[in-house]
Each structure stands twice: as structure tokens, then as C-alpha cells.
Amino acid sequence: MTILTAGTRAALLGTTSLIFLGISAHTLRAQEAGDGFLGTLVLGESKRDVLTDTAVPVTEVDQEEIDDRQAGTVAELIDSVPGVSLVNGSTPQGSGINIRGFGANGTFGTDSKVAVQVDGASVGAEKLYRIGTQLFTDPFLYKSVSVIRGTVGSFEYGSGIVGGVVKLETKDASDLMQGEIGYALGQTLEFSSNGTGITSSSVLAWQPTQDMEFLLNYTWRDQDNQKDGGGNAIGNSAFSLPSGLIKAKYTFGENRDQSVTLSFAKTTASDRDVPFDSFTTTANAFGHVDRDTDSTTAVLTYNFNPADNDLIDLDVVLSYADQQIDQRYVPGTSPLENTPSAAGLLALVNADHRYQTTKLAFKNTSLFNTGAVSHDLRTGLELIRRERLDASSAAGGVDNRLALFAVDDMRIGDAWTVTPALRYESSKITGSTAPNDGTFKSDAVMGGLSVRYAFGNGLALFGSAAYTEGLPIIDDLDTASAITQSEKSRTFEIGASFDRSDLFQSGDNFSIKGVVYQTSLYDVTSYLVPGVRPPAPALDKIETEGLEVEVSYAMESGFYLDLNANMVKGSEFGPGLPVTDWRNSPADSVRFTLGRKFGDELDLSWEVVANTSIDGGRAATSGFGVHNLRATYIPQSGVLKDTQIRVGLENVFDRDYTPHLSTRPAPGRNLKLTLSKLF
Secondary structure (H helix, E strand, O other): OHHHOOHHHHHHHHHHHHHHHHHHHHHHHHOOOOOOOOOOOOOOOOOOOOOOOOOOOEEEEOHHHHHHHOOOOOHHHHOOOOOEEEEOOOOOOOEEEEEOOEEOOOOEOOOOOEEEEEOOEEEOOOOOEOOOEOOOOOHHHEEEEEEEEOOOOOOOOOOOOOOEEEEEEEOOHHHHHOOOOEEEEEEEEEEEOOOOEEEEEEEEEEEEEOOEEEEEEEEEEEEOOOEEOOOOEOOOOOEEEEEEEEEEEEEEOHHHOEEEEEEEEEEEEEEEEEEOOOOOOOOOOOOEEEEEEEEEEEEEEEEEOOOOOOOOOEEEEEEEEEEEEEEEEOOOOOOOOOOOOHHHHHHHHOOOEEEEEEEEEEEEEEEEEEOOEEEEEEEEEEEEEEEEOOEOOEOOEEEEEEEEEEEEEEEEOOOEEEEEEEEEEEEEEEEOOOOOOOEEEEEEEEEEEEEEEEOOOOEEEEEEEEEEEEOOOHHHHOOOOOOOOOEEEEEEEEEEEEEEEOOOOOOOEEEEEEEEEEEEEEOOOOOEOOOOOOOOOEOOEEEEEEEEEEEEEEOOOOEEEEEEEEEEEEEEEOOOOOOEEOOOOOOOEEEEEEEEEEOOOEEEEEEEEEEOOEOOOOOOEOOEEEEEEEEEEOOOOOOOOOOEEEEEEEOOOOOOOOOOOOOOOOEOOEEEEEEEEEO
């Protein structure tokens, strides 16, 4: 693969491979006969588990890590996942997620190739010009975040997913009550020095009976403009963000085998006299606006899981996601105001936007055997309706979709796991204004196959192939010659994992997982030839390839380390043009954490984040290395018993840098203090 041609990539790949192969060889020699496969190890002493029992490249961030990272945005929770890069991740405005080179970019907050779900609801817009809103929510509402990278694990969640899926799960009252009947009140206060940030999160959990539970959360987050490592103010980095969550669950039926859960989450912001271009890439040519943003998600879930029938574990999920953006131009703030371009400018900056996505999903999991093969079969039917308000540079319309999927984890003995996946999706788009005031229909069948072989010593090898199609979206019809073709993508992966307890000494735990992938996106419609104004031809093809590595090691004494590494290279092919670097390729990166836990009372860690320099793509950026320090102190006795005290010092040496793909400098040194108590 071409990722091995660059010196830095080759060095990192070679080092990682040698470590992996050396440890595997040592373990194979030391393995005693009769030991079985251990599956996923729960590494309680490390920051994060490595999920070694699946061929899908997936990483989970649990409640403990959410708390420890002291993240100001959801983006800052997942930027430590290999393959994930952020566009301006320290603010909810003008930010977005990039996974494996796809997702957010400096012009649109998303390209529809990264899916985001909250409690099963599909959230976020398709394309909003110069406005990034994909991460418009607060970390304190959630208990876990899962990131699926690539296509092979995405067929339960949507079509056209090339980058990956981000799944967020909101908190439950039972998580706080821990089986007790009654109520609990939690309060968290967080302060940050850079931008004089302050956050208050209040949560009330009430469980009047074993079968009923209620949760209320109100979080208010406020921050002034931050400063970069050079002491300069970072434009458009100030915000006030109130968020709320209401959640209730009722369990009933024979043997408590049925439940109904309702969750309602809402985040709003009122920004005044802020740049229309939230990515701040156009020297304020569009001027300033007063912008009100309202993001609402409501999910009603019914579950039926009878204990005496393994063929039924049914979820019926009705979800509604509404994202509304109202804007008013601030007169006198754009140099284009008194030019011939004024009419187009005012139409754009005064445009209101609204996305409403309603989804009814039926999903069932069946467990059964056919001879020597055991099946974990997940099937589903989805009815999806997306409505978009017509606006300047954002055509309106309705997109009705029907989707069917089936994913079968077939285990053959103790060694083989074969997982075929299939998805069918049809779409009918009805545009609301010219030139997209017609109707367009499309459909596609897509799917993949993963195969995993587990040796009896903790080592496993796996590979996968996946094909997906991105059906045309409402935006695609908003042209003089409407785009009616699907974007198509193929991804191939091969990898290995290894986990073992008592590897180097008694009581330690070690896990490692590495994935090499290659993706080809063709019949491209999302990306135009650079340097040509619309209507410009689209690229012919985009190819990306990379390596992702996750390592976790914990000792019985409390010492632990985590390492995540990502190397990627991308190329774009334009009609009649030479091959160039893919404009949205992230930089190669390594994130290393070394820490020690002193029982349940104290956790100290040092984190290093390093990115290589990059010459191609959207713009050249310099490499950097940033150091972060964290301490978590939970007294086990006395007046402060069970109070959680967290101190974090980010960018310790006040490094002045701009991550590749970001359009704003990263924050400089930032001291954070978090106090949390459950009463």
C-alpha cells in the first residue's frame, strides 16, 4: 500500500508491526496447552478497553472516560479514537467530525458520509453552507459514545456511510440509582481558565419502584473567546449553550420482559453579532449575523425480550430530530453589502434553515443454531422521512426512505465468526422549489462480509469487504442539471487482535488491535474539482488507505498505558487532471497516555498527542506535540467522601498550532477544575 512510501509512516508502521509480532510470538511460545480464547478483556485499570472480540473497527468511550476527559464538546470525547479527526472541535459552532478522511470539511459541516445517532435517532443536517452544526449537544447528557469506523459495521445505521458512525446514548436514572429505590441528586461544576469557561450540570434521578425510573438533567455551559498558544484571540470560539434531558422508563409484563422508554433532549444557543461563516475561512466576506440554533431529539422505544424465546428481542423505535437555525444579517458588517453581490449576500445570510427527521424502526435480534453454527441475527425495517425548509443555498424538499437490513453473526465452533450484512434502501425525493421541484426515485442494495478466526491463545485474525451507496439527497437536485446518480464506495480491511492476562507479570492485562483498510469512492458527486467555480465537474474518484492501532496495558500495581495511532493517505482523481493528495486527508497521529491509579481514590495520567506535518490536501500544516495532565481524586472517607474532584491541564507548554483540517487555531494552555457530587 502507498502508505508505506513516506518515511514517517513507514517508521511508525514498522515499529507497531514489530511490537505486535514480537509480543504475539512471545505469547505463542509461552501459551500453555488447553487455554481458550479470552474474548474481550475488561481492563478495569486502564482508561479504555480495546474491543478485540469483533472484526468491526469500533471504539467505546464509557461514562468514566467521559468524566475524566472534561470535554467541552462531544467532539472532544472522540478525538482520541484512531481514525477520528476534528474540524474546530473545541466549540459546537463551526465544527464537525472527520473519520478516515470523510465527514466535515471547511465549507460544509458534513458530507453525509458520517452518521450521528442519539438513542437511535438520526441527527444532523446533510449540507449547510459555511455552517457546521453536527456536534450541537453537550457531553453531560450522555453515558457512552461508540465510534464505528468505516463501512463494514454501518449497515444497521444507514446507507452511504464511508467514514463511520457515531452513536451516543443518553444517561438513565438506573445508572445513578444502582438498583436502589428512591432518588438521587447530582451536581457538577466545571471551570476552565482559557476563555473563562463555566459549566453547571444538575441531574435528578428518581426510581419510585423497581419498574419506574425518571431522569432530569439541565446543563448550562458558557465560554468567552479562547486564546491560542500565541496569546491571540480565537475568533468565533465564544458560546453559551443550555442543554436539557428528560428520560423515563417503565418496565412491565411477565418476568418484566417489556419496557417503554422516552427520551427528550434539547440544546439551544443565541449567538449575537457572530461571523456568518462559522468556519472563519472567508475573511468575513459574508459579514456577521444574529443566529439562534435549536436542536431537539425525541425518542420513544418499546422493547420486548421474553426470557423463554431466544428468537425475539424486539425494539420498536419512533424518533424525531429537529434542527432549526434562524439568522438575521447585522447591517454594515460585510464589504459586499453595497456591491452588485448584495442581493445574493442578503438572501444567503438572512436564510433560515430547518431539518426534521422522523424515523420508525423495527429491529429484532434472534439467537438460534443451525447444526454446528450459532447465529446472532439482527434484522430491521426503517421508515424515514426527512423534511428540509427551502432557503438560499439550501434547497427544500422531502426525502422519504424505506430500508431493510439483516446482519448475521455466525459462530462456527470456538474459532470462526462469519458475518454477512445486507441493506436495501429506497428513496423518493420531492423538491419544493425550482430547479428541484420535481420528484426523483432511487434505490440500492449494499452489503458486506467480515470473517474472523480466533486462535486458542488470544490471537485473532480478521478481514472484511463492504460496498455501500449514498443515494442522492435533497441538495443534489438543487442544480440546473440535477444530480441523480448514487455515490458508490468499496472498502477492504484486514487486521489482527491479541489480548492476554498475566502476560508480563501476574495480574496484568494487555490488548492490541490493528486494522489496515483501503477505501475507494467513485461516481463522486459531493466534491468538485478544486479551483473551478460551480457548475464545476466532480472528481472521478477518491482513494484512501490507512492503518489504525489501539493498545491498552494495565498492571495490578495500578500503572497503565493506552496508545492510539492512525496513519492515512488519500488521493483524488479529477477528469483529465494529475493525481493529487486528497484534500480532506487527516494528518498521521499518535496519542499516548501513561498513568497510575492508587486504588479507587486517585488517578494520575500524562497524555501526549502528536501529529505529523502535512504538505498536501487543503493546506499545509506543521506537525505538533501537545502534552495534557489529568488528575482525578475521589476521597473514600471524611466529609468529602465520594466527591469527585478532577483537575486537567491541557496544552501544558502553551503550544501554538492548528490541527490539520481545522480552520481555527487550537486553544492554548487551559486549566480545568471539575467538582461533582451525587447526593
